[in-house]
Amino acid sequence: MRRLLLALALLAGCGAKGPAPYGAIPLRNPTAPVASQANVAQAQLTGNWTVAQGAGITPGALVRISAQAIEIEGAEPVSYHYDPAGRLITPGAPLWVYWLDTSGRTAVLGDPGGTRVWIMDRGQIGADRLAAAHEILRWYGYDLSRLRPAAT
DSSP states (O other), X not given: OHHHHHHHHHHHHTSOOOOOOGGGSOSBOTTSOOOOOTTOOHHHHOEEEEEEEEESSOTTXXXXXXXXXXXXXXXXXXXXXEETTTEEEOSSSOEEEXXXXXXXXXXXXXXXXSSOEEEEESSSOOHHHHHHHXXXXXXXXXXXXXXXXXXX
């Protein structure tokens, strides 16, 4: 009987652990496909944008993209080299252009490693473009529940 109780106690200790802490769960599923939009010219990205929704970035932040640097409100400008495959190669993690709508008003940028992603717009984002951006991010394995909207 004693052996049985000892065996049960040992088995109880081998039970499944609880869910991983929230911070340990990646923003993007690393097994999902991911790609950048190769037909986006650097000039299409230059100018001022506002973060409509994001994770790993402040929603509502102003983003300024020039030919040499990207500046996110509240941070120092970061230089980059534009890769014609739709990628901004920075000294840190690269930023990929996941999607730019045909009118050039809404864009989705992110780090394929999954540390940050955002949907940005040149004005007020339309519901149709926001839905399209969400669909792209869902396809690329992002956890949309982690996106935070800009204050309205």
